Amino acid sequence: xxxxxxxxxxxxxxxxxxxxxxxxIGGYLLSFVGLxxxxxxxxxxxxxxxxxxxxxxxCAILLLHVILAIGPLARITPRMSAILYNRRHLGVAFxxxxxxxxxxxxxxxxxxxxENPISVVLVGAHRGxxxxxxxxxxxxxxxxxxxxxTSHDFWLANLGPSFWKFVHMGIYFAYAxxxxxxxxxxxxxxxxxxxxxxxTLGAATIASLHLYAGVKEVRRDHSQILVDxxxxxxxxxxxxxxxxxxxxxxxxxxxxxxxxRIAVFRHNNTVSAVSNVxxxxxxxxxxxxxxxxxVTCPWHGYQYRPACGQSPPPFTEKIPTFNIRVEGRRVxxxxxxxxxxxxxxxxxxEDWPDxxxxxxxxxxx
Numbered sequence: 097x098x099x100x101x102x103x104x105x106x107x108x109x110x111x112x113x114x115x116x117x118x119x120x121i122g123g124y125l126l127s128f129v130g131l132x133x134x135x136x137x138x139x140x141x142x143x144x145x146x147x148x149x150x151x152x153x154x155c156a157i158l159l160l161h162v163i164l165a166i167g168p169l170a171r172i173t174p175r176m177s178a179i180l181y182n183r184r185h186l187g188v189a190f191x192x193x194x195x196x197x198x199x200x201x202x203x204x205x206x207x208x209x210x211e212n213p214i215s216v217v218l219v220g221a222h223r224g225x226x227x228x229x230x231x232x233x234x235x236x237x238x239x240x241x242x243x244x245x246t247s248h249d250f251w252l253a254n255l256g257p258s259f260w261k262f263v264h265m266g267i268y269f270a271y272a273x274x275x276x277x278x279x280x281x282x283x284x285x286x287x288x289x290x291x292x293x294x295x296t297l298g299a300a301t302i303a304s305l306h307l308y309a310g311v312k313e314v315r316r317d318h319s320q321i322l323v324d325x326x327x328x329x330x331x332x333x334x335x336x337x338x339x340x341x342x343x344x345x346x347x348x349x350x351x352x353x354x355x356x357r358i359a360v361f362r363h364n365n366t367v368s369a370v371s372n373v374x375x376x377x378x379x380x381x382x383x384x385x386x387x388x389x390x391v392t393c394p395w396h397g398y399q400y401r402p403a404c405g406q407s408p409p410p411f412t413e414k415i416p417t418f419n420i421r422v423e424g425r426r427v428x429x430x431x432x433x434x435x436x437x438x439x440x441x442x443x444x445x446e447d448w449p450d451x452x453x454x455x456x457x458x459x460x461x
Contacts, residue, residue, distance in 0.1 A: 232274075235273055257376065338425045345385050370391060381393055
Protein backbone atom coordinates (compact mmCIF):
# COMPACT_ATOMS: atom_id res chain seq x y z
CA UNK A 97 0.00 0.00 0.00
CA UNK A 98 1.40 3.38 -0.96
CA UNK A 99 0.13 6.83 -1.85
CA UNK A 100 3.30 7.93 -3.63
CA UNK A 101 4.44 6.68 -7.00
CA UNK A 102 7.11 4.02 -6.59
CA UNK A 103 8.27 1.11 -8.67
CA UNK A 104 6.50 -2.16 -7.92
CA UNK A 105 7.69 -3.40 -4.53
CA UNK A 106 8.41 -6.99 -5.42
CA UNK A 107 8.15 -9.74 -2.86
CA UNK A 108 8.42 -13.50 -3.15
CA UNK A 109 4.69 -13.94 -3.66
CA UNK A 110 4.57 -11.38 -6.47
CA UNK A 111 7.64 -12.86 -8.17
CA UNK A 112 6.16 -16.36 -8.22
CA UNK A 113 2.79 -14.99 -9.32
CA UNK A 114 4.27 -13.10 -12.26
CA UNK A 115 6.72 -15.83 -13.26
CA UNK A 116 3.90 -18.37 -13.40
CA UNK A 117 1.74 -15.89 -15.34
CA UNK A 118 4.49 -15.17 -17.87
CA UNK A 119 5.16 -18.90 -18.24
CA UNK A 120 1.50 -19.62 -18.97
CA ILE A 121 1.26 -16.75 -21.48
CA GLY A 122 4.48 -17.73 -23.23
CA GLY A 123 3.46 -21.38 -23.36
CA TYR A 124 0.07 -20.51 -24.81
CA LEU A 125 1.47 -18.28 -27.56
CA LEU A 126 4.13 -20.81 -28.57
CA SER A 127 1.61 -23.65 -28.57
CA PHE A 128 -0.93 -21.70 -30.62
CA VAL A 129 1.59 -20.68 -33.28
CA GLY A 130 3.24 -24.12 -33.34
CA LEU A 131 -0.02 -26.05 -33.63
CA UNK A 132 -1.26 -23.61 -36.28
CA UNK A 133 1.81 -24.29 -38.38
CA UNK A 134 1.42 -28.05 -37.95
CA UNK A 135 -2.32 -28.22 -38.63
CA UNK A 136 -2.20 -26.00 -41.70
CA UNK A 137 0.77 -27.12 -43.83
CA UNK A 138 1.48 -25.83 -47.32
CA UNK A 139 -0.39 -24.95 -49.49
CA UNK A 140 -3.08 -24.12 -46.86
CA UNK A 141 -0.61 -22.63 -44.43
CA UNK A 142 -1.45 -19.52 -42.45
CA UNK A 143 1.23 -16.86 -42.48
CA UNK A 144 3.19 -16.31 -39.28
CA UNK A 145 1.92 -12.72 -38.70
CA UNK A 146 -1.71 -13.89 -38.91
CA UNK A 147 -1.02 -16.81 -36.58
CA UNK A 148 0.59 -14.43 -34.09
CA UNK A 149 -2.33 -11.97 -34.40
CA UNK A 150 -4.76 -14.78 -33.61
CA UNK A 151 -2.60 -16.15 -30.80
CA UNK A 152 -2.38 -12.73 -29.12
CA UNK A 153 -6.10 -12.05 -29.65
CA UNK A 154 -7.30 -15.35 -28.24
CA CYS A 155 -4.83 -15.14 -25.35
CA ALA A 156 -6.12 -11.66 -24.46
CA ILE A 157 -9.74 -12.81 -24.54
CA LEU A 158 -8.98 -15.79 -22.30
CA LEU A 159 -7.14 -13.58 -19.81
CA LEU A 160 -10.01 -11.09 -19.82
CA HIS A 161 -12.44 -13.84 -18.87
CA VAL A 162 -10.12 -14.99 -16.07
CA ILE A 163 -9.85 -11.42 -14.75
CA LEU A 164 -13.63 -10.97 -14.76
CA ALA A 165 -14.14 -14.34 -13.04
CA ILE A 166 -11.71 -13.71 -10.16
CA GLY A 167 -13.91 -11.12 -8.43
CA PRO A 168 -17.08 -13.19 -8.06
CA LEU A 169 -15.06 -16.34 -7.36
CA ALA A 170 -13.37 -14.56 -4.44
CA ARG A 171 -16.82 -13.80 -3.02
CA ILE A 172 -17.88 -17.42 -3.51
CA THR A 173 -14.78 -19.00 -1.97
CA PRO A 174 -11.96 -17.35 0.06
CA ARG A 175 -9.44 -19.63 -1.68
CA MET A 176 -9.45 -17.22 -4.61
CA SER A 177 -8.33 -14.27 -2.48
CA ALA A 178 -4.65 -15.04 -3.16
CA ILE A 179 -5.26 -14.60 -6.89
CA LEU A 180 -7.36 -11.49 -6.31
CA TYR A 181 -4.49 -9.98 -4.32
CA ASN A 182 -2.40 -9.46 -7.48
CA ARG A 183 -5.17 -9.21 -10.05
CA ARG A 184 -3.87 -5.86 -11.25
CA HIS A 185 -0.65 -7.58 -12.35
CA LEU A 186 -2.82 -9.87 -14.43
CA GLY A 187 -4.69 -6.86 -15.81
CA VAL A 188 -1.52 -5.09 -16.91
CA ALA A 189 -0.25 -8.28 -18.56
CA PHE A 190 -3.58 -8.62 -20.34
CA UNK A 191 -3.34 -5.06 -21.66
CA UNK A 192 0.19 -5.66 -22.94
CA UNK A 193 -1.06 -8.68 -24.92
CA UNK A 194 -4.18 -6.89 -26.20
CA UNK A 195 -2.09 -3.86 -27.22
CA UNK A 196 0.39 -6.13 -29.03
CA UNK A 197 -2.52 -7.71 -30.90
CA UNK A 198 -3.85 -4.29 -31.90
CA UNK A 199 -0.46 -2.92 -32.97
CA UNK A 200 0.25 -5.99 -35.08
CA UNK A 201 -3.16 -5.67 -36.76
CA UNK A 202 -2.48 -2.03 -37.60
CA UNK A 203 1.00 -2.85 -38.92
CA UNK A 204 0.00 -5.91 -40.95
CA UNK A 205 -3.30 -4.77 -42.45
CA UNK A 206 -2.67 -1.04 -42.69
CA UNK A 207 1.08 -0.61 -42.90
CA UNK A 208 1.73 -1.33 -46.55
CA UNK A 209 -0.21 1.46 -48.27
CA UNK A 210 -0.14 5.22 -48.57
CA GLU A 211 -3.02 5.81 -46.15
CA ASN A 212 -2.74 6.13 -42.39
CA PRO A 213 -2.73 2.57 -40.93
CA ILE A 214 -5.22 3.53 -38.22
CA SER A 215 -7.76 4.91 -40.69
CA VAL A 216 -7.27 1.90 -42.99
CA VAL A 217 -8.05 -0.57 -40.22
CA LEU A 218 -10.82 1.32 -38.44
CA VAL A 219 -12.90 2.24 -41.51
CA GLY A 220 -11.90 -0.54 -43.86
CA ALA A 221 -14.83 -2.89 -43.29
CA HIS A 222 -17.27 -0.03 -42.80
CA ARG A 223 -16.51 1.31 -46.30
CA GLY A 224 -18.00 -1.80 -47.83
CA UNK A 225 -21.14 -1.60 -45.72
CA UNK A 226 -19.90 -4.00 -43.05
CA UNK A 227 -19.97 -3.53 -39.30
CA UNK A 228 -17.14 -1.40 -37.87
CA UNK A 229 -16.02 -4.20 -35.56
CA UNK A 230 -12.44 -2.90 -35.68
CA UNK A 231 -13.60 0.33 -34.04
CA UNK A 232 -15.23 -1.63 -31.21
CA UNK A 233 -11.94 -3.37 -30.50
CA UNK A 234 -10.01 -0.09 -30.71
CA UNK A 235 -12.39 1.63 -28.28
CA UNK A 236 -12.10 -1.30 -25.85
CA UNK A 237 -8.30 -1.06 -26.10
CA UNK A 238 -8.43 2.63 -25.15
CA UNK A 239 -10.46 1.77 -22.03
CA UNK A 240 -8.01 -0.97 -21.11
CA UNK A 241 -5.13 1.48 -21.61
CA UNK A 242 -6.75 3.93 -19.19
CA UNK A 243 -7.23 1.18 -16.62
CA UNK A 244 -3.69 -0.17 -16.95
CA UNK A 245 -2.11 3.29 -16.72
CA THR A 246 -4.07 4.13 -13.54
CA SER A 247 -3.72 0.76 -11.82
CA HIS A 248 -1.08 1.99 -9.35
CA ASP A 249 -2.25 3.11 -5.90
CA PHE A 250 -0.76 6.53 -6.63
CA TRP A 251 -3.69 7.19 -8.95
CA LEU A 252 -6.21 5.71 -6.53
CA ALA A 253 -4.99 8.06 -3.79
CA ASN A 254 -5.07 11.14 -6.03
CA LEU A 255 -8.27 10.40 -7.95
CA GLY A 256 -10.13 9.19 -4.87
CA PRO A 257 -11.45 5.65 -4.29
CA SER A 258 -14.95 6.34 -5.66
CA PHE A 259 -13.86 7.93 -8.94
CA TRP A 260 -11.02 5.43 -9.37
CA LYS A 261 -13.47 2.57 -8.91
CA PHE A 262 -15.87 4.18 -11.38
CA VAL A 263 -13.11 4.35 -13.98
CA HIS A 264 -12.15 0.73 -13.47
CA MET A 265 -15.75 -0.46 -13.65
CA GLY A 266 -15.40 0.48 -17.32
CA ILE A 267 -14.02 -3.01 -17.81
CA TYR A 268 -17.59 -4.29 -18.22
CA PHE A 269 -18.34 -1.83 -21.02
CA ALA A 270 -15.02 -2.74 -22.61
CA TYR A 271 -15.90 -6.43 -22.28
CA ALA A 272 -19.14 -5.81 -24.19
CA UNK A 273 -17.11 -4.04 -26.90
CA UNK A 274 -14.73 -7.00 -27.09
CA UNK A 275 -17.65 -9.39 -27.53
CA UNK A 276 -18.99 -7.22 -30.36
CA UNK A 277 -15.53 -7.05 -31.89
CA UNK A 278 -15.17 -10.84 -31.88
CA UNK A 279 -18.74 -11.73 -32.86
CA UNK A 280 -18.95 -9.25 -35.76
CA UNK A 281 -15.33 -9.64 -36.82
CA UNK A 282 -13.42 -12.87 -36.44
CA UNK A 283 -16.49 -15.07 -36.05
CA UNK A 284 -18.11 -13.47 -39.09
CA UNK A 285 -15.27 -14.70 -41.29
CA UNK A 286 -14.91 -18.14 -39.70
CA UNK A 287 -17.45 -20.88 -40.58
CA UNK A 288 -16.13 -23.00 -37.70
CA UNK A 289 -18.59 -23.29 -34.79
CA UNK A 290 -15.77 -23.56 -32.26
CA UNK A 291 -15.31 -19.81 -31.84
CA UNK A 292 -18.99 -18.88 -31.32
CA UNK A 293 -19.40 -21.81 -28.93
CA UNK A 294 -16.41 -20.79 -26.82
CA UNK A 295 -17.29 -17.10 -26.70
CA THR A 296 -20.91 -17.92 -25.77
CA LEU A 297 -19.77 -20.23 -22.98
CA GLY A 298 -17.34 -17.60 -21.74
CA ALA A 299 -19.96 -14.84 -21.60
CA ALA A 300 -22.49 -17.16 -19.97
CA THR A 301 -19.92 -18.22 -17.35
CA ILE A 302 -19.04 -14.64 -16.44
CA ALA A 303 -22.71 -13.64 -16.19
CA SER A 304 -23.56 -16.72 -14.09
CA LEU A 305 -20.67 -16.20 -11.68
CA HIS A 306 -21.60 -12.57 -11.06
CA LEU A 307 -25.26 -13.45 -10.59
CA TYR A 308 -24.51 -16.30 -8.19
CA ALA A 309 -22.05 -14.20 -6.18
CA GLY A 310 -24.61 -11.38 -5.96
CA VAL A 311 -27.36 -13.70 -4.73
CA LYS A 312 -24.98 -15.22 -2.19
CA GLU A 313 -24.05 -11.76 -0.88
CA VAL A 314 -27.71 -10.79 -0.50
CA ARG A 315 -28.45 -13.99 1.40
CA ARG A 316 -25.41 -13.42 3.60
CA ASP A 317 -26.63 -9.91 4.37
CA HIS A 318 -30.05 -11.18 5.41
CA SER A 319 -28.54 -13.96 7.55
CA GLN A 320 -26.35 -11.44 9.39
CA ILE A 321 -28.97 -8.77 10.08
CA LEU A 322 -29.58 -8.10 13.76
CA VAL A 323 -32.79 -6.20 14.33
CA ASP A 324 -33.33 -6.50 18.08
CA UNK A 325 -31.28 -3.74 19.74
CA UNK A 326 -31.54 -3.81 23.52
CA UNK A 327 -32.32 -0.39 25.02
CA UNK A 328 -29.68 1.05 27.31
CA UNK A 329 -29.86 4.00 29.68
CA UNK A 330 -27.92 6.22 27.28
CA UNK A 331 -27.89 4.54 23.90
CA UNK A 332 -29.00 1.44 22.08
CA UNK A 333 -26.70 -1.56 22.14
CA UNK A 334 -26.91 -4.81 20.23
CA UNK A 335 -25.83 -8.19 21.55
CA UNK A 336 -23.90 -9.50 18.56
CA UNK A 337 -22.16 -12.66 19.76
CA UNK A 338 -20.08 -14.35 22.41
CA UNK A 339 -16.34 -13.70 22.46
CA UNK A 340 -15.91 -17.47 22.10
CA UNK A 341 -17.53 -17.32 18.67
CA UNK A 342 -14.65 -15.21 17.35
CA UNK A 343 -11.37 -16.92 16.52
CA UNK A 344 -8.22 -15.18 17.81
CA UNK A 345 -6.98 -12.49 15.40
CA UNK A 346 -10.09 -12.98 13.29
CA UNK A 347 -13.50 -11.30 13.10
CA UNK A 348 -17.19 -11.95 13.17
CA UNK A 349 -19.07 -9.94 10.56
CA UNK A 350 -22.43 -8.57 11.70
CA UNK A 351 -25.03 -6.25 10.25
CA UNK A 352 -27.55 -4.19 12.18
CA UNK A 353 -30.68 -3.38 10.24
CA UNK A 354 -29.84 -2.26 6.72
CA UNK A 355 -26.61 -0.51 7.71
CA UNK A 356 -23.19 -1.47 6.41
CA ARG A 357 -21.51 -4.59 7.76
CA ILE A 358 -19.39 -4.34 10.90
CA ALA A 359 -16.30 -6.43 11.62
CA VAL A 360 -15.81 -7.39 15.30
CA PHE A 361 -12.18 -8.44 15.77
CA ARG A 362 -10.69 -10.40 18.67
CA HIS A 363 -7.06 -9.76 19.58
CA ASN A 364 -5.11 -10.41 22.80
CA ASN A 365 -8.24 -10.97 24.94
CA THR A 366 -9.88 -7.79 23.67
CA VAL A 367 -12.47 -7.06 21.01
CA SER A 368 -12.75 -4.04 18.70
CA ALA A 369 -15.29 -3.13 16.05
CA VAL A 370 -14.56 -1.37 12.76
CA SER A 371 -16.30 -0.93 9.44
CA ASN A 372 -16.11 -4.02 7.26
CA VAL A 373 -15.32 -1.84 4.22
CA UNK A 374 -11.67 -1.20 3.36
CA UNK A 375 -10.95 2.40 2.35
CA UNK A 376 -8.83 1.15 -0.55
CA UNK A 377 -11.21 -0.71 -2.84
CA UNK A 378 -14.07 -1.66 -0.54
CA UNK A 379 -12.58 -5.01 0.42
CA UNK A 380 -14.20 -7.12 3.19
CA UNK A 381 -11.96 -6.42 6.20
CA UNK A 382 -13.79 -8.96 8.35
CA UNK A 383 -12.61 -11.74 6.04
CA UNK A 384 -9.00 -10.77 6.73
CA UNK A 385 -7.02 -11.17 9.93
CA UNK A 386 -4.88 -9.22 12.37
CA UNK A 387 -1.23 -9.20 11.33
CA UNK A 388 1.38 -7.42 13.47
CA UNK A 389 -1.43 -5.85 15.50
CA UNK A 390 -3.24 -4.45 12.46
CA VAL A 391 -6.43 -5.50 10.68
CA THR A 392 -5.22 -6.61 7.25
CA CYS A 393 -7.51 -6.56 4.22
CA PRO A 394 -7.55 -9.89 2.38
CA TRP A 395 -7.76 -8.18 -1.02
CA HIS A 396 -4.66 -5.99 -1.21
CA GLY A 397 -3.09 -6.01 2.26
CA TYR A 398 -4.18 -2.55 3.45
CA GLN A 399 -3.88 -2.33 7.23
CA TYR A 400 -5.72 -0.51 10.04
CA ARG A 401 -5.26 -0.41 13.78
CA PRO A 402 -8.35 -2.06 15.31
CA ALA A 403 -8.71 0.43 18.16
CA CYS A 404 -8.76 3.59 16.04
CA GLY A 405 -9.30 2.48 12.44
CA GLN A 406 -6.23 4.36 11.24
CA SER A 407 -3.54 2.95 8.97
CA PRO A 408 -0.07 2.85 10.52
CA PRO A 409 2.28 5.72 9.49
CA PRO A 410 3.17 6.89 6.91
CA PHE A 411 -0.22 5.87 5.50
CA THR A 412 -3.27 8.03 6.14
CA GLU A 413 -6.31 5.86 5.38
CA LYS A 414 -9.04 5.77 8.05
CA ILE A 415 -12.21 3.73 8.57
CA PRO A 416 -15.13 4.20 11.04
CA THR A 417 -14.97 2.55 14.45
CA PHE A 418 -17.79 1.48 16.79
CA ASN A 419 -18.21 1.62 20.55
CA ILE A 420 -18.06 -1.84 22.05
CA ARG A 421 -18.17 -3.53 25.45
CA VAL A 422 -18.20 -7.03 26.92
CA GLU A 423 -20.60 -8.23 29.60
CA GLY A 424 -19.65 -11.66 30.84
CA ARG A 425 -18.83 -13.41 27.59
CA ARG A 426 -21.29 -11.41 25.44
CA VAL A 427 -20.15 -8.69 23.04
CA UNK A 428 -22.38 -5.60 22.96
CA UNK A 429 -22.08 -3.16 20.08
CA UNK A 430 -23.34 0.37 19.49
CA UNK A 431 -24.28 0.30 15.78
CA UNK A 432 -23.84 4.06 15.34
CA UNK A 433 -20.45 4.54 13.62
CA UNK A 434 -17.86 6.95 14.94
CA UNK A 435 -16.01 9.28 12.63
CA UNK A 436 -13.23 7.51 10.69
CA UNK A 437 -10.11 7.26 12.82
CA UNK A 438 -11.88 7.70 16.19
CA UNK A 439 -10.09 5.97 19.05
CA UNK A 440 -12.23 3.44 20.96
CA UNK A 441 -10.70 1.56 23.85
CA UNK A 442 -10.82 -2.18 23.08
CA UNK A 443 -13.17 -4.12 25.34
CA UNK A 444 -11.28 -6.63 27.47
CA UNK A 445 -12.48 -10.03 28.60
CA GLU A 446 -11.01 -12.84 30.66
CA ASP A 447 -9.86 -15.92 28.86
CA TRP A 448 -11.13 -19.31 29.97
CA PRO A 449 -8.59 -21.04 32.23
CA ASP A 450 -7.13 -24.16 30.62
CA UNK A 451 -7.42 -26.23 33.76
CA UNK A 452 -11.11 -25.74 34.58
CA UNK A 453 -12.62 -28.97 35.89
CA UNK A 454 -16.01 -29.80 37.25
CA UNK A 455 -16.06 -29.66 41.08
CA UNK A 456 -16.00 -33.07 42.65
CA UNK A 457 -19.19 -34.17 44.33
CA UNK A 458 -19.11 -34.47 48.12
CA UNK A 459 -18.39 -38.09 49.09
CA UNK A 460 -21.15 -37.95 51.68
CA UNK A 461 -23.85 -37.26 49.04
